[in-house]
Structure formats: C-alpha cells, structure tokens
Amino acid sequence: MFEKASAFLKDFFATLLRPIDRTHPMVMKEAYAANDAFMLLLFGDLLGIPNPASYYTLELLPYLADEIEGWQQRMAIKGTVLEEKAAQFDF
C-alpha cells in the first residue's frame, strides 16, 4: 500500500517537475492553487489556524509529507501578501 502511495507521489512530483507543457501552464497553476486550498483546510494549524479535526489529519501525513514543505513555502509568500492587504484595512 505504501509502495503504491509513494509511486503515486513520484508520478505526482514528476508531473510537477516536468517542463511545463505550453498548452497547460494555466491548468497547472490552477491545480496548484486547488491543492493549496485543500492543504490549508487540512494543515492550517501549521499556519496558526486552529483545526478541530487535526487528529484525523495525521493519517494523511504519510501521503502528504512531501507536499507539505512546498505548500508551506508558497503559503508563507502568500501570507505576506495577505498581511499587506490586511494592513490596508487595519485589521
């Protein structure tokens, strides 16, 4: 089962690492954004958003461990954008 999982992740990352297909860059960007939203719902507590179900997110870690780091970095960049936006509204 885990071999299968890591095989999937390898494919997944191979896809992400492949030179971007000129016809699909937008789709790829969209895919990233969609998955980032998913990860936020799952691991928001890493960014300080409390998650009442974090116990149940643990069982996904073995399958998402590799994705977490990249996601956190992307979120950190987005975070600063959000902070600037928030500052405009004086939160």
Next chain:
Amino acid sequence: MNMAALFDKKYVFFGGKGGTGKTTCAAAFSLKASEMKKKVLLVSTDPAHSLSDIYDTSIGPKGAQLSDSLFAVEIDPEVEAKKYVEGIKRQLSGVVSNVVVEALQKQIDAAYMSPGSEEAAIFDKFLEIMESSEGKFDVVVFDTAPTGHTLRLLSLPKLLGLWINSLIEKRKNAVKLLEKASGVKNDDPVLRILQNRKNMFERAWDILSDFRQTAFVFVLTPERLPIFETERAMQYLEHSGIKVAGVVVNGVIPQAAEGAFMNKRREVQNRYIREIHGKFKEKVLAEIDLLDEDIWGMDNLRRIAEML
C-alpha cells in the same frame, strides 16, 4: 417506549448531568440485562472512569468479564491515541526520510495535544466496539461522561462529516486539474483515506440515529438544574436527528423515610417530580429510590436493577 422495550435495544446510552447516577443506572441496567440471559457489554466513554469502582474490580481498556454474560471495558483515550500515532509514525518512516519525520514530529505532537483529540480517540474506539460487538453481544450499554462531553462526542460524526466532504471535494478538484495538465491518471491514496473516514462517520451516524436499535436515556435527579440540563440536551439531540428514548429519575426519597427534614425534602422533590412528568410525559421510564448507602458491588446494584 417503556422500560421493558429498552431491554430489546442493541445499543443503550446513559447520559445526563454530572453525578446524577449515569454510572449507577448503566451498571444496574447491564446487570439486569445479563440476568435476563443476554450477552452484555458495558462500555465507559467517560475519561474519568468509575465502572471499576462500582463493580469493585479492575476493568481498564482491555476489559474484564464480570459474570457469565457480562463484560465491561473502559475506553482510555490516551492508550487509543498512542496506538494511532505510533501506527502513523511507522508508516511515515516507511515512506519519507528521517529528516522529514523529524520535521513532522511537531505537527504530530500538536495534533495529539489539540482539544478535539481526546474525543476523536474515544470516538474511533467507540465505533470499533459497536461494530465488533455484532454477533458477540446482544446489548452494548454505554456509561457516558457528563452531558457536554457526550453531546460533543455524538455530534462528531456529523460535524466532521461536513469537514471531510469539503476536503474530498477540494482534493478531487486538484487531482482532476493535475490530471488534465499532466495527462497522467492515478489512484490518489489521499482520496481513498478520506473516503474511508467519511464512510466511518456515516456508519457511526447510521447507528446513532437509528432509534430501532439505539436508545438514549437521560438520568436526572428531581432537582432544578438537572431538569434544565436534560431538557436542553434533549432538544439538542433531537434537533440533530437523534431521538431520545426517555429519562430515568434517580434519587427519589422513599416513602419509608421519615422525620421533619425528610418530609420537607420529599415535598420539594415531589414538586420537581411533577414537573418532570409534565415536561417529559411518557418519556419517564423509571423512578429509582435513593438508597440508604452509596452504590457499589452486585448486591446494591441489584437493588437498583429491581427498580428499572
């Protein structure tokens, strides 16, 4: 619904305000059911267990046999959470490097300590017990923690069901887009696990909301606050889709008790008992006398069981 019908249910929950007699009633009910030749499993979901005390024997998370047809177990959230976390750590070390495992340790510990974890750990064990009792026990009786804790436990499958649904939807969307961009199609293990969880929550809800096999009983004393709390909890459960089978009034001062003090107390109680009948009507399943001593051991439990 009457008391006799309660003995035909598969899952019977005793809930209510702290100290009203949940454990006493659950234990007496279990004893009586077992003496009716049913195979009974009595389960405590209250982290502050007291089944061991009332039966005067050590029960714990591994469980114990109390008589020919009576078994009991006390769910220990810490033990369950440990098992769960250890399993995940083993899986992790199989798929990612130690550096990553190390980094994720923080995540694991944070989740492990988070407020919902104790309930989740109890909930998982609770479902496992209900499902594995199939064919082995005729009745599973639950001695639950005071109201708030138990309401949260019971609402977990519905609440987290919503959360899981939105996770599944988001992941599906991401996978679909990725497939579109890459041309590679694959089975996503993440979706599979989420789907498993979703199914678990649904199965739990199916059992909890099925009043043909499942019954919720509130134990209350003839006093002001327990009446209020029972009323509110009942509304909450019924609103969420769980029908309440009835209430048991515990601690009624027996006729034999005499003296000015007792007469005054009885007068006060009678007012509340009338109020209870007015409010809960045919849902009042039994009235249990206050005994002249606190209750532990089979003999005293039998005295209570006779009034059920």
